Amino acid sequence: MTKRSFAHSLLPLIGLVAFLLVWEAVPRLGLASRVLLPTPSDLPAAFMRELSSGMWLKSVGLSLSHYTLGLLAGLGAGVGLGVLTGMSNVAEGLFAWVSRVLRPIPGLAWVPFAIIWFGVSQSGAVFIIAIGVFWIVYFATHGAIRGVDRDFIELAQAFGFTGPLERLFKVLLPAATPGILVGLRTALGQAWMAVVAAELFGVTGLGSRMMQASSLLATDIVVVYMLTMAALYGLMDAFFMAAQGRLLRWKP
Amino acid sequence: MEAVMKPKLPEYVIDIEGLALSFDQDGRRTDVLRGLDLKVAAGEFVAVVGASGVGKSTLLRVLMGLAPHSAGRVVVAPDPAAERPMALVFQDSRLLPWRRVVTNVSFGLEKAGGPEKTRLPAAARRERAMQALGLVGLSDLAERWPWQLSGGQRQRVALARALAVRPSILLMDEPFSALDVATREGLQDELLRVWRQTGKTIVFVTHDIDEAVYLADRIVALGGKPGEVRSVRAIDVARPRRRGALALQDIAAKVKADITADAAAPVEDYVI
Numbered sequence: 285m286t287k288r289s290f291a292h293s294l295l296p297l298i299g300l301v302a303f304l305l306v307w308e309a310v311p312r313l314g315l316a317s318r319v320l321l322p323t324p325s326d327l328p329a330a331f332m333r334e335l336s337s338g339m340w341l342k343s344v345g346l347s348l349s350h351y352t353l354g355l356l357a358g359l360g361a362g363v364g365l366g367v368l369t370g371m372s373n374v375a376e377g378l379f380a381w382v383s384r385v386l387r388p389i390p391g392l393a394w395v396p397f398a399i400i401w402f403g404v405s406q407s408g409a410v411f412i413i414a415i416g417v418f419w420i421v422y423f424a425t426h427g428a429i430r431g432v433d434r435d436f437i438e439l440a441q442a443f444g445f446t447g448p449l450e451r452l453f454k455v456l457l458p459a460a461t462p463g464i465l466v467g468l469r470t471a472l473g474q475a476w477m478a479v480v481a482a483e484l485f486g487v488t489g490l491g492s493r494m495m496q497a498s499s500l501l502a503t504d505i506v507v508v509y510m511l512t513m514a515a516l517y518g519l520m521d522a523f524f525m526a527a528q529g530r531l532l533r534w535k536p
Numbered sequence: 537m538e539a540v541m542k543p544k545l546p547e548y549v550i551d552i553e554g555l556a557l558s559f560d561q562d563g564r565r566t567d568v569l570r571g572l573d574l575k576v577a578a579g580e581f582v583a584v585v586g587a588s589g590v591g592k593s594t595l596l597r598v599l600m601g602l603a604p605h606s607a608g609r610v611v612v613a614p615d616p617a618a619e620r621p622m623a624l625v626f627q628d629s630r631l632l633p634w635r636r637v638v639t640n641v642s643f644g645l646e647k648a649g650g651p652e653k654t655r656l657p658a659a660a661r662r663e664r665a666m667q668a669l670g671l672v673g674l675s676d677l678a679e680r681w682p683w684q685l686s687g688g689q690r691q692r693v694a695l696a697r698a699l700a701v702r703p704s705i706l707l708m709d710e711p712f713s714a715l716d717v718a719t720r721e722g723l724q725d726e727l728l729r730v731w732r733q734t735g736k737t738i739v740f741v742t743h744d745i746d747e748a749v750y751l752a753d754r755i756v757a758l759g760g761k762p763g764e765v766r767s768v769r770a771i772d773v774a775r776p777r778r779r780g781a782l783a784l785q786d787i788a789a790k791v792k793a794d795i796t797a798d799a800a801a802p803v804e805d806y807v808i
Contacts, residue, residue, distance in 0.1 A: 436632065439632075442602060442624045443623075443701070444620075444647040445646075454643075458634045534633055534634045534681050536683045
C-alpha cells in the first residue's frame with residue numbers, strides 16, 4: 285500500500301525527467317536545429333548571461349510591478365462593481381447591457397486604446413492587465429454576493445444590522461469571500477497572460493525582452509523567460525493558496 | 537392594622553390586537569394570519585403551537601419587525617432595564633460559519649444598543665459572550681468553528697447569542713425541533729434553568745404539543761387557514777414538572793383538539 289503510493293508519487297518526477305531527456309535529445313540527434321530549439325542544458329548559461337547583464341532582474345521587476353498594479357486595479361474595480369450590482373437591482377439593471385457589450389471584447393483589443401490614451405508606458409500595460417482581471421473578478425463577486433443565503437441576511441436584520449453597509453460587512457462580504465477568491469485565482473493566471481500581451485507592444489518587461497531576444501534568434505533566452513514566468517506564476521499561486529487557507533480557515 | 541393591597545395589574549410586555557397579515561404572490565392574495573389577539577405578561581413563558589404553515593413563525597417575524605403586518609395593533613413594551621427589546625433564536629441555529637463560537641455569540645453586541653446606545657469595546661463584548669456561553673455550559677468551546685459542533689451545541693450557541701444582547705423578550709422559533717429526543721429534552725431543561733436564572737419573557741413557537749405543555753405557563757393554539765387563535769390555555773402544573781405527567785397529558789389532549797377542531801369561538805381558559 286505505502287510502497288505503491290510512494291511509487292505513485294514518483295511518477296510526476298519520472299515524467300518530468302523523461303520530458304527533459306526527449307527535449308535534450310531532439311536537437312542533439314539533429315532532428316531540429318539548435319537555434320530553433322535550444323536544449324535544456326543550454327539554459328543555465330543563458331540564464332546566467334541575462335542575470336549578470338542585469339536584464340533579468342530589470343525585466344522581472346518591471347513585469348511584476350505591471351502585474352501587481354494591474355491585478356490590484358482590476359480586483360478593486362471588479363469587487364466594487366460586483367458588490368454594487370450584487371446588492372442593488374437598479375445597479376444590476378443599469379449595468380446589464382453595458383457588460384453584455386463590453387464583456388466579449390478581448391483584453392488585446394484594448395491595446396490600440398491603451399497606446400492612444402497612455403502611450404507606450406507602464407500605465408498602458410497596467411490598463412490592459414486590469415481589464416482582463418476586472419471581468420473575471422466582477423462576475424465572480426456579483427455571483428457570490430447574489431448567492432449569499434437569505435437566512436444570514438435575515439439574521440443580521442434580527443440583530444439590528446439593517447443598513448446596507450452593515451449588511452455588506454457583517455454578512456455579505458464574509459459569506460461571498462470563497463466565491464470571490466475563486467475568481468481571483470483565475471484572474472491570477474489570466475493576468476500573467478495579459479502581462480506578456482501588454483508588453484509585446486513595447487512596454488519594457490518580460491514580454492518585450494522575449495521579443496527582443498527572438499528577433500536576435502536568441503531562443504535560449506526566450507525559453508529562460510518562459511520558464512521564469514512559469515516559476516513566478518507558481519510562486520504567486522503558492523502565496524495565494526497560503527493566503528486563501530488563512531482567509532478561509534473557518535471552512536472544514 | 538392590615539395593609540391595603542392594591543391589586544397588581546398585569547404588566548403586558550407584548551400586546552397584540554387584531555393582527556392580520558397577508559401577502560401578494562403572483563397576483564394572488566394569501567392570508568397568513570387573521571384577527572389574532574395575544575397578550576404576554578412580563579416574565580411569562582408562552583408557547584405558541586399549531587400545524588406547520590399556520591403562521592407561527594410569521595408571528596415571531598412580525599414581532600421582530602422582520603415582516604410587516606397588514607392590520608391590527610402590535611405593542612411591545614420591553615423591560616426598561618433590558619438592553620434590547622427582543623432577540624430571536626432560529627430553528628436552524630444560523631451560526632455564521634466564518635466566525636468562531638465566541639464571536640458568533642458576540643455578533644449582536646457589535647450593534648450599538650443598550651440605554652446609552654453605545655457599542656461595547658471588543659474586550660467587553662468578548663467578556664459578555666463568554667458569560668452567555670457559561671450560561672449554556674459551553675465555555676470550553678468558545679474557540680471552535682461552528683462546523684465542529686453537534687446540533688445540540690449549535691442551538692445552545694444560538695441561545696447564548698440571543699442572551700448576550702440582554703433582551704427583555706426571548707423569541708424562539710422551533711429551536712429544538714431538529715434535534716434528537718435526548719438532546720431535545722436536555723435543552724428543554726436547560727432553557728427552563730436559564731429562564732429561571734434570567735427572568736426573561738419567552739415566546740416559544742413549536743409544533744410539538746408535549747414540548748409546549750412541559751415548558752410553558754400558557755399555550756396559545758393556532759389553527760385554520762389563515763391562522764387564528766383557537767384557544768389559550770393555562771398550564772397550572774407546579775414546576776419542576778414531570779414529563780408525561782397525567783395533568784400535562786390532559787392539557788395536551790385538549791390543545792390538540794383545539795387545533796384540529798373546526799373554527800369556533802376561541803377558548804380562553806386562564807387568568808393571569
